[in-house]
Amino acid sequence: MYPDDASAEPTGPYPADAPATSHVAQAVADVVHREWSRLMATLVSDLGDLDLAEDVAQEALEVALQRWNDDGIPDRPGAWITTVARRRAIDRLRRDENRRKKAELAARLEERAGEVAEPDETVLRDEQLRLVFACCHPTLRVEAQMALTLRCIAGLTTREIASAFLVPEATMAQRLVRAKKKISTAGIPFVIPPDLELLNRLRVVHHVLYLIFNEGYARAEGDQLMSHDLCDEAIRLGRITAELMADDAETLGLLALMLLLHARRDTRTDEHGDIVLLNEQDRSRWDQALIAEGEALLEQAVRLAQPGPYQIQAAINALHAEAETAADTDWVQIEHLYGTLVMHGRTPVVGLNHGVAIAMAYGPEKGLTHLDRLTEPLDDYGYYHAARADLHRRLGDDEAAGAAYRRAIELTANAAELRFLRRRLDEL
Template sequence: MVPVAGEPDLSAPYVPLVSVAGEPDLSAPYVPLVSVAEVAAVFRAEHGRAVAVLARVFGELDIAEDAVQEAFAAAVEKWPLAGLPPSPAGWILTTARNRAIDRLRREASREDKHAQAALLHAQGDPVEEGVVRDDRLRLIFTCCHPALALNVRVALTLRLLGGLTTTEIARAFLVPEPTMAQRLVRAKAKIKAAGIPYRVPYEADLPERVRGVLAVVYLIFNEGYAASSGDELIRSDLCTEAIRLGRLLVELMPDEPEALGLLALMLLQESRRPSRVGPDGFLIPLPQQNRRLWDRELIAEGQDLVRRCLRRGAPGPYQIQAAINAIHSDASSAESTDWTQIVQLYDQMMLVAPSPVVALNRAVAVAEVDGPAAGLALVDDLDLGGYYLFHAIRADFLKRLDRLPEAATAYDSAHALTANTTERNFLQHARNTL
């Protein structure tokens, strides 16, 4: 984790003295009771819920986020000496709430009306240690208010719920860190100024919000499924959180077919996780994956949701993508995949939600049916020069057509456009073995 202003540094070494029989032992080696990695794991698991709970309690995003950051900074100092508390989540929530109240009391004494209001809001509202099922959902609906631009909604949700640092989000959006920091500050200020409430909207307000909320949840999943930067391909914490939110959305909107479709899509993609990276950390493309490693329970659940969607007869982009992934999960091997049906589904997708990325994925399916030359002709008509997968797919088609110098150039372009180490290693290996 890369710390920036206001974010706890969970990577810094911590070297306090060890006390033995009440006296400091300056010669004994220091063995922390809790490692930095363990604190970081709690941060990933609990940051989003803690911010969501405190946003509800205090009615202020900045206060909630700052207090949670301070609580984790305190954990970095105290847990290595004192050990892991019985309820790490409860410890973080209680510590963060106390820090927030202390701050608000100081500011309220200076006649700060906002601080006085927030302090009054928090009186008598205890922090719950158990799972509060809808607090994170409240926060995501707040972040996804129509008053905010879609890219800002995504960034703010990744920051507050995903626990990503400003640096990580800036990399994901390919913008300078100061630019992203300004966007996040402005978004939180807009939420505060507009008085956007921390609640799940009333039923009448759901239709105007649902598209943005579903998009944000899927983008959180995508960042976990194929991280935009870093050494690891997969961030399982983000995948798990997105699926949890997807389940909550289905509970909230059981008659919304796109919510069902999104959950099905995430479950079917998540089912392949055990086979996507080899023991050596090397990326394994879908055709080469060991399908015996796929999670059959997730596949069964995802396929059941797809069938429920089909019975609704109101296809949308998430439902169609889920159906495509269901076909992949049905095939016992890459060779037995029904690519003709997948092309038909992409044809439907181009009618429902056309985009260059959908056209790129359709070209991959067409190439499996009609050959790489047909796929390349479709790809070369797309304006996706800034997207690394565009170049990676072109490289694969060119390689299959034995146009190796052009394939090498395409692999170089793809390599230059991704910041994920696992993907970069895969692309470099593919280029070196032409």
């Protein structure tokens, strides 16, 4: 995930000209991968300043790369890096002593720096949650929420985030700087929201993670259908959140959903990068480990008796996973679940999927009748016309199918999807 190319940006976890041997580099990368959110959460809690926390965490990684090379890798690399980062923060605050408050903070930090970092898991859990809620604060725009979450919780570098979202690195750097400035200047707090607001705020967190996942799952403008990285990162973030909020059913449901979708990642496209539809996928290549994990999480979620849209979508995908062949799919049950999902939020896209499920359970004609009612909100949505085209095709109405495929082609930017739609059009 962290390429050790010589041009790596200096702000990333990998310094450009790291003299470190590869096993040291790997050990540092492991800390970033496993412990970055804990490290950042602890430092933000110490310093109350996201920017400073990020800077000193970064510096500590660079120190680790050099020192571990000479002295060996310490027993607890994460704690070692936390201690170094705290010392760096003290140095910085000392140099900035014209601000009395900062000097006081430095003195207080000094006390903590002496402590052997023996993390109290409860404290650490709260610190991480505070950071998650700040990154996903509803007063930030969604692009900023996603970028901050990937940087501060997942530990991706600015360059990695930029390339994942297909924007120039400078654009992403500016987005992150602005978001961090808003947090500090506008006074976005690092707190766990009060009970009354917790569910609403968690919904924002779920939304951010699911958007990151979707960005990776089907990129609207990319040449490749999916970018494994963002899906993996969203799942990793989902795991962190599920660990922090193990008693929240929708948090578990979201992770289950992402795992169940991700289990099909290798079969969604063929060797040419062309799309393979669900009913044509080689089910023997679905990732059974991810499916088992997703199903277990879903069961755990359902036992909490707090139903919600992510759990329902996970259940739909679990039904797909359970069907040995496409023909075995329990579409009646899936249609029923979509009906329930619509009650949780009647978005046109859910309606579209419901229509497809109706068609699969009760025939294309019934599906089309359902979809006809969605023309107004979905007329500019490529998938809507692709779904209609498919149903017309199955009813043998090539003319209507052709018109709908052409409309879908007009609305689609993704190259793999375009190839798929053109192939279907040609086959009529």
